[in-house]
Amino acid sequence: MLEKMIFGRYIPGDSIVHRIDARAKLIFVFLFIAIVFLANSWITYGLLILFTLFIVRLSGIRFYFIVMGLKPVLFLLIFTFLLHTFFTKEGTVLLDLGFTEIYTGGVIQGVFIAIRFFVLVVMTTILTLTTTPISITDALELLMNPLKKIKMPVHELALMMSISLRFIPTLMDETDKIMKAQMARGSDMTTGPFKERLKAVVPLLIPLFVSAFKRAEDLATAMEVRGYKGGEGRTRFRQLDWKMRDTGAIIVLLGLAVALVLLRS
Amino acid sequence: MDITLRQVSYAYAAGTPFEKRALHEVDLTIPTGSYQAIIGHTGSGKSTVLQHLNAILKPTAGTVTIGEKVLEAGVKPKELKSVRSRVGIVFQFPEHQLFEETVEKDIMFGPMNFGVPEEEARRRAHELVGLLGLPEGTLQKSPFDLSGGQMRRVAIAGVLAMDPDVLVLDEPTAGLDPRGRKEIMNLFARLHEEKNLTTILVTHSMEDAARYADRVAIMHSGRCVVEGTPQEVFAQDELLRDFRLELPQSVKLQREFETITGQAFPVLYLTEETLAEAIASHFEQESEGTR
Numbered sequence A: 001m002l003e004k005m006i007f008g009r010y011i012p013g014d015s016i017v018h019r020i021d022a023r024a025k026l027i028f029v030f031l032f033i034a035i036v037f038l039a040n041s042w043i044t045y046g047l048l049i050l051f052t053l054f055i056v057r058l059s060g061i062r063f064y065f066i067v068m069g070l071k072p073v074l075f076l077l078i079f080t081f082l083l084h085t086f087f088t089k090e091g092t093v094l095l096d097l098g099f100t101e102i103y104t105g106g107v108i109q110g111v112f113i114a115i116r117f118f119v120l121v122v123m124t125t126i127l128t129l130t131t132t133p134i135s136i137t138d139a140l141e142l143l144m145n146p147l148k149k150i151k152m153p154v155h156e157l158a159l160m161m162s163i164s165l166r167f168i169p170t171l172m173d174e175t176d177k178i179m180k181a182q183m184a185r186g187s188d189m190t191t192g193p194f195k196e197r198l199k200a201v202v203p204l205l206i207p208l209f210v211s212a213f214k215r216a217e218d219l220a221t222a223m224e225v226r227g228y229k230g231g232e233g234r235t236r237f238r239q240l241d242w243k244m245r246d247t248g249a250i251i252v253l254l255g256l257a258v259a260l261v262l263l264r265s
Numbered sequence B: 001m002d003i004t005l006r007q008v009s010y011a012y013a014a015g016t017p018f019e020k021r022a023l024h025e026v027d028l029t030i031p032t033g034s035y036q037a038i039i040g041h042t043g044s045g046k047s048t049v050l051q052h053l054n055a056i057l058k059p060t061a062g063t064v065t066i067g068e069k070v071l072e073a074g075v076k077p078k079e080l081k082s083v084r085s086r087v088g089i090v091f092q093f094p095e096h097q098l099f100e101e102t103v104e105k106d107i108m109f110g111p112m113n114f115g116v117p118e119e120e121a122r123r124r125a126h127e128l129v130g131l132l133g134l135p136e137g138t139l140q141k142s143p144f145d146l147s148g149g150q151m152r153r154v155a156i157a158g159v160l161a162m163d164p165d166v167l168v169l170d171e172p173t174a175g176l177d178p179r180g181r182k183e184i185m186n187l188f189a190r191l192h193e194e195k196n197l198t199t200i201l202v203t204h205s206m207e208d209a210a211r212y213a214d215r216v217a218i219m220h221s222g223r224c225v226v227e228g229t230p231q232e233v234f235a236q237d238e239l240l241r242d243f244r245l246e247l248p249q250s251v252k253l254q255r256e257f258e259t260i261t262g263q264a265f266p267v268l269y270l271t272e273e274t275l276a277e278a279i280a281s282h283f284e285q286e287s288e289g290t291r
Helices: A022-036 A042-059 A063-087 A104-130 A133-150 A154-184 A194-199 A202-225 A244-263 B046-052 B081-086 B103-113 B118-131 B136-140 B148-160 B178-194 B206-212 B230-234 B237-242 B249-261 B272-290
Strands: A093-096 A101-103 B003-012 B020-030 B035-040 B061-066 B069-072 B087-090 B166-170 B198-203 B215-220 B223-228
Touching: A022 A104, A022 A133, A022 A244, A042 A104, A042 A244, A063 A104, A093 A104, A101 A104, A104 A133, A133 A154, A154 A202, A154 B087, B003 B046, B020 B046, B020 B061, B020 B215, B035 B046, B035 B206, B046 B166, B046 B198, B081 B087, B087 B148, B103 B118, B103 B136, B103 B148, B118 B136, B118 B148, B148 B178, B166 B178, B178 B198, B178 B206, B198 B206, B206 B230, B206 B249, B215 B230, B223 B230, B249 B272
Parallel strands: B020 B223, B035 B198, B035 B215, B087 B166, B166 B198
Antiparallel strands: A093 A101, B003 B020, B003 B061, B061 B069, B215 B223
């Protein structure tokens, strides 16, 4: 039932995008998010779209997944587009609806914001589709390492993140199972009036919480008996290795930034 | 209530790149009042078949007929509650579905969802607690304070309280101790007789299939490959080995006995008791012959 979720899913592959160091990918995406705001004209936004499509092409990910990634934010995309279309009063009047007027500037602004949204979502989707959750957490831990100086529990944060990522599929399976069991007992949260569906959530949530707490306890015990005691002096099984191509990726992105600065009006 | 599967195929996540076909053109007829065992290796599609038996999964191709209700691939069924109230499923590790404050309320949950009046539901809860060998005081306890075995019994009571015509059991005794296992299986056999239930048992235990069922179906890679009486099915040693299944203990012993004595019994003995008797009378005859 929940098997169509695409969020946080990793699609194995062997493209250059897959092979780039997870740290480089994280820096890349963060910088990209900042760079997007440099664009302010048709030509710069066009460049952003081209660049994004180029990355999609490089990753070898089927377009289907990108579309699935966009689906949940489609509503937001349309909403912001409409908001800008109706409330930006610039340029000449395009359409007179009587109660309000639509200006050319509004439509253009709406399209720009939609493009901005689109490239951001596609870029982050590509990041999660081509990087295993575990290497994302590894990369985050390494990138945040300097924060240890100011007593940030970096290792613990990373551990928390990887544990929660690890248990998402487990909890999904569990939800599916309990949902089916309660459906067989006549409680159905997929059909019927809203109030009834809301009531049907309780028989789902309570068993889910009970088993989640039990799992947490079991996991804590399992870690304890294997002598886990935090990140101090711990070596890594998965080594991250920064190569020339990782530096190259960042340079390409900086190139894009320079181009945007030069081309923006 | 007859249940018929006609050319049923099912794929998980159908229409996405994650599509995984779990069933291929399964044909299976379960007549009213029969005790059908479904056996097969892990991942053979047993549990997927089971979820079609009360329309929790709908076939991606083919038809499932449950009593009067016909579920056809691609046709959205209108109303499923009537089917679900008549087919009770005890899922694997059913104790995970407990959620109410008291055992009594949890047992009453199923029947009340299907419109049974509160008093009647309460009466059934009291009756079932006794039937499943739980102490009377259990009813007012929280289900989370019980032991694992007791939780299992409460969960089973919660399904039986719906008073279904068809009882579907998915490995109901997994993780129980041998005695609890026997008690529960005997209880199901008794209910099957007394209430004239149609029982469908999904199991890894060849012994349970041999002892209790009157029809056995073998699933392999999403197909129903063999169907027949336990006598017919367990006589095919070679075939079972191909599907990576064991013979029931008693049949194994019978085969060994036959190789040693060089004398074949006319029938397969599907339980230890009947085999023991047959062997005993075999020796009696032999000693009479030598006298």
